[in-house]
Every structure is written in C-alpha cells, then in structure tokens.
Amino acid sequence: MKRLCFVAAALLMALSADAKLKLAEVFTDCMVLQCDKPLSVWGTATPGAEVKVKVGRETGKAVAAADGRWSVRLAPLRASGKAVAFRVSGDGGRIELGNVLVGEVWLASGQSNMEYSMANHPRYAKPRKGDPDRLRHEYEQAGNPMIRLLYVRKDLKGDTLPTAGWQRISRESLKPFSAAAYFFAKALQDSLGVPVGVVSSSWGGTPIETWTPAGAYRESPLFGHAMDGNRLKANGQEVGWRYRKMIEPIAPMAMRGVLWYQGETNLIMGDTDIYTEKMRLLVESWRKAWADSSLPFYYVQISPMLYSGRKADPVAKTWQDLPRFWEAQARCADEIPLTAMVVTTDIPEDLADIHPPYKWVVGERLARLALNKTYGRTDVVCGGPVAKSISVEGDSIVVEFEGTAGGLATRDGKAPDWFYALTKKGRYSRVRASLRGNKVYISTDGLARRTEIRFGWDETAQPNLVNSEGLPALPFRRKVSLGR
The missing domain is CATH 3.40.50.1110 (SGNH hydrolase)
Incomplete structure (x- = not known):
C-alpha cells in the first residue's frame, strides 16, 4: 500500500506538471481528513480560473483570486476507514489524491x-x-x-x-x-x-x-x-x-x-x-x-x-x-x-x-x-489529583482533592511525601501526611499561625501521591490560617 501512495504521487505530478492548478502542501495522497467538521480545501491557480472540488459526495467550486489563491468549503464527512474520492479540476489541470481516509x-x-x-x-x-x-x-x-x-x-x-x-x-x-x-x-x-x-x-x-x-x-x-x-x-x-x-x-x-x-x-x-x-x-x-x-x-x-x-x-x-x-x-x-x-x-x-x-x-x-x-468518554480518567480545598479540622490541616477516580493512593504504598509547611521557626519543613479517602491530613503541631502548605514544591520533587489510575497529583502551594 505504501508503494501505491508513491505511484499515486507520481501520477499526480504527471497530471499537474504543466498545469498551474495546485493544492496546498497539506493535501496529499494517504492523508486523513477530519470527520464531522466542515472541510476547507485550498490551493492556487491562474487568477480568474474556476476550480471544482469533489471529496466523497461533497462538491464545491471557487474562482481563483487576483493573487491566484482559491478556497472551497465543503460539508462535513463521516469517519471512514475506506478511501474516499478526492478530485480537484480546473485551469487546464486535474488532481486526484489516492488512499484518503476520514x-x-x-x-x-x-x-x-x-x-x-x-x-x-x-x-x-x-x-x-x-x-x-x-x-x-x-x-x-x-x-x-x-x-x-x-x-x-x-x-x-x-x-x-x-x-x-x-x-x-x-x-x-x-x-x-x-x-x-x-x-x-x-x-x-x-x-x-x-x-x-x-x-x-x-x-x-x-x-x-x-x-x-x-x-x-x-x-x-x-x-x-x-x-x-x-x-x-x-x-x-x-x-x-x-x-x-x-x-x-x-x-x-x-x-x-x-x-x-x-x-x-x-x-x-x-x-x-x-x-x-x-x-x-x-x-x-x-x-x-x-x-x-x-x-x-x-x-x-x-x-x-x-x-x-x-x-x-x-x-x-x-x-x-x-x-x-x-x-x-x-x-x-x-x-x-x-x-x-x-x-x-x-x-x-x-x-x-x-x-x-x-x-x-x-x-x-x-x-x-x-x-x-x-470525545466525551466519561469512563476514561484523564488526570490526577488536584487540590480542591484546604481547611482546618481540630489539630489537622485537611487538603481535599478532586480527580481521585477510585480514591487517593501512593505509588510505593508509603505515606504521601513532598508535603512541606511553614513552621513557627520561619522555615519550611517536611510534615507528615496521611490519607483518608479523598483527603490528606497534616498535623498542625509546630506550624506557624499563618502557614503555607507546599506539595511537590521543588525542582527535584517526584511525589508519590496518585489516584487509583496511577496518575500523579499536581504540585501546589496554599496559604492557611490556623486561627490561633
């Protein structure tokens, strides 16, 4: 089939070698056309020449402008693994592409x-x-x-x-x-x-x-x-x-x-x-x-x-x-x-x-x-956990995530890593985190009253927090007031 593409290309060159009718470089044998959207087909020809286009059952025509450019807009086609006709004619030339799919x-x-x-x-x-x-x-x-x-x-x-x-x-x-x-x-x-x-x-x-x-x-x-x-x-x-x-x-x-x-x-x-x-x-x-x-x-x-x-x-x-x-x-x-x-x-x-x-x-x-x-495939999980909200519950900071699919997990089965927070000493220190459902719990012990939670906040950070599909969580930083 690859040889057929080259043969078709050779025929195309033979047909159009002496003609001024040309297609844009994106239109060639063996291409895929977008389904279910209007199609634009364009190229060049002698100014004033009429150009006709037929793709599948859809047809259209245009007249080349003063600069030689022409463009035709066709109605959408349905997806097909079977080759469709693609023909362009006018200005003394004819172009036919082979093995075009939709x-x-x-x-x-x-x-x-x-x-x-x-x-x-x-x-x-x-x-x-x-x-x-x-x-x-x-x-x-x-x-x-x-x-x-x-x-x-x-x-x-x-x-x-x-x-x-x-x-x-x-x-x-x-x-x-x-x-x-x-x-x-x-x-x-x-x-x-x-x-x-x-x-x-x-x-x-x-x-x-x-x-x-x-x-x-x-x-x-x-x-x-x-x-x-x-x-x-x-x-x-x-x-x-x-x-x-x-x-x-x-x-x-x-x-x-x-x-x-x-x-x-x-x-x-x-x-x-x-x-x-x-x-x-x-x-x-x-x-x-x-x-x-x-x-x-x-x-x-x-x-x-x-x-x-x-x-x-x-x-x-x-x-x-x-x-x-x-x-x-x-x-x-x-x-x-x-x-x-x-x-x-x-x-x-x-x-x-x-x-x-x-x-x-x-x-x-x-x-x-x-x-x-x-494509509307709601059954396909398309991203990892993203911090949705941060709140304080008792002696814990709680980070709730969305995009957890079947729930939060870690790649290595260990506690979530790469969680840091601003301490009372004015430094960012690693804090212990634990999982409960779609939430991560962080102890407030030793943290500044107005702290900041950072997750994966380092150029070397490769956190282990993922969702049930194994997709990684998005790094973030958020300020939190402990209210005390």
Whole structure:
C-alpha cells in the first residue's frame, strides 16, 4: 500500500506538471481528513480560473483570486476507514489524491520533548522501568494502516510548508516523527476505531514566541511596547518565524485539536511570570488562524530537572523556579478555555536530563485528555489529583482533592511525601501526611499561625501521591490560617 501512495504521487505530478492548478502542501495522497467538521480545501491557480472540488459526495467550486489563491468549503464527512474520492479540476489541470481516509486529525507541536522522535532511542537514555527497549520495539513493529503521519521538517528557507506529505506508518515515516504524538495517535485509534492523522511540527530549544504570530504580540497590551518590528526587545527573539513557515501553511485544514509540549526554553530565559500570557497569545492566535474558537489545546507539564545546576543559562535559577513555572503552566488551564495539562512529575529518572524517556506515557496521558474532554468518554480518567480545598479540622490541616477516580493512593504504598509547611521557626519543613479517602491530613503541631502548605514544591520533587489510575497529583502551594 505504501508503494501505491508513491505511484499515486507520481501520477499526480504527471497530471499537474504543466498545469498551474495546485493544492496546498497539506493535501496529499494517504492523508486523513477530519470527520464531522466542515472541510476547507485550498490551493492556487491562474487568477480568474474556476476550480471544482469533489471529496466523497461533497462538491464545491471557487474562482481563483487576483493573487491566484482559491478556497472551497465543503460539508462535513463521516469517519471512514475506506478511501474516499478526492478530485480537484480546473485551469487546464486535474488532481486526484489516492488512499484518503476520514477520521480524527491532530497537530502536535513544541520543542525537543515533542520533537523527540521514534528513532531517537539510540541517542537518549533508556528507561529503567518495564521494557527498556519499548521505543525501539514499537518503532520496528508499528504498522497500523489506520494511522497516518505528516512530518514537517525543520526548514525555514523555502516558501512552502517543508514536508514530503502524508505517509502511512513505516520505519521510514516514523524515523523523524514525534514519539509522544505517535503514542497519542496509537491510543486514540485503539479507543475510537477510526482513522487518525497527526501532524508533527516541532523544533528543539525553541521559545513559545517563535511559534506565535508577530501580530499577536504587537497587539498585546503586555508585549506591544516591547516589540521592535518582529523582535522582542528583551531577548531579541524574532516572534513568529517558525509559525510562519511551519504552522500557518497548515491552517485552516480541519482538525480536532492541538497537542503542545514546550516550556523548557522559556523557563531557562526567565519567563515564568509571563508564560501564561504567552501561552494565551499562542492559543488564541492559532484558534483565530483556524477560525475555530473551540479548538482544544492539550499540553504537557515540563518535568522535574536540576535547572538550578545549569551554570550557562542567561538567568540563574533556584530550586523554586521550576515549581513556579509549573504554577504558571497550571494557570493556563484555569484561564484559557478548552485547555488541559498532563502532569509528568513521575517520569524523569535522571534529574540532569531534560528529556524523560517515557514518551509513551506522555502520549497516552494526552490521549486520556482527548478521549474524556473532546470525545466525551466519561469512563476514561484523564488526570490526577488536584487540590480542591484546604481547611482546618481540630489539630489537622485537611487538603481535599478532586480527580481521585477510585480514591487517593501512593505509588510505593508509603505515606504521601513532598508535603512541606511553614513552621513557627520561619522555615519550611517536611510534615507528615496521611490519607483518608479523598483527603490528606497534616498535623498542625509546630506550624506557624499563618502557614503555607507546599506539595511537590521543588525542582527535584517526584511525589508519590496518585489516584487509583496511577496518575500523579499536581504540585501546589496554599496559604492557611490556623486561627490561633
């Protein structure tokens, strides 16, 4: 079937070699079209030329504008694992795509932890738990024909989207593809039973502003004054240059949602206090580009690491900078509609390594969010415990959690760890905690009258508190008055 895709591509080139009729680079053989949403199909032709489009049973036509661009909007299609017709004609040319399926489409973007590919296993440390070669085995054995991949190369020189087009799964197509995105697609396809297409467009070491349109920063009350053309005066970053080459050409191809795995570089740059707003600008501008205000964004918390040990960073770090950044990331889910975060405090093994190896865990947790929040699968637990309220009962501080599924537990069967509180001596000390149902009880003995409870509040913290599904609890800090 892979050979059929190449044959169809060759025929397409032969048919359109001398014609000016062209499709956007996101439309190729072997692609997946988004089901149950209106479809936008676009491309270029001679100005004034009429273009007709037929996808499945849906048809439409358009006239190329003065700049040659044309766009057709079609009614939604139902999911189908059987190939549908995809034909475009006009301007003396005819394009026919082969092996086009209809299902669920997602875009995965970010920096190196999203870029971390299915063939990166020889470069990075192997996991110590379970099968240490799981990534390699999956890479070598994957072959589900219902999963399709579109890989966007790290190439900013051309004028078109840098991609070889949609591919079926093979060792060749998986080699550069995001591991987290692949495992997300695998879990989604296994659960939904429909075709799944994922676009992988990411670049290691990149700050969030390079993935955001420059106009969003110029129009921002917070950042507008800090712009010098397309650059931020504070750090010299050119806003939007990866967006222009690696994201904008994909819009407005219909898709279900976005996966985002980024933040390490902005933490290193000292952007903790403004990261939530930068994330808001990214989400809102992408939704605007797709003309879809309800486009879900599911993103990944950056993992525990010794950032304070990085001596060459432009801004020196303390042990508190990472948990403060987690707080900023968690705030995104509270303040930006239709977003949610995967917690990853449990996946690092080497706290000097910025790339935790368990990318299948990340992908599967992202899939849990999508299944529950986007596809309505209420039977799927999509997150770990989150502190709901803190109160004082007698000689105990009581933290009540939501997201406990069948109840709170610990990964190692021991008492909950990484709970600290401000003592009468003015220091934060570890406190004993115990579980009762969905609550954690902490003794008030020796604590300051106005204390603060901190959970997992350290760059090295990997707390053992989980829910019945084994999903980790979200770190937090809360002030408490003991009233005495």
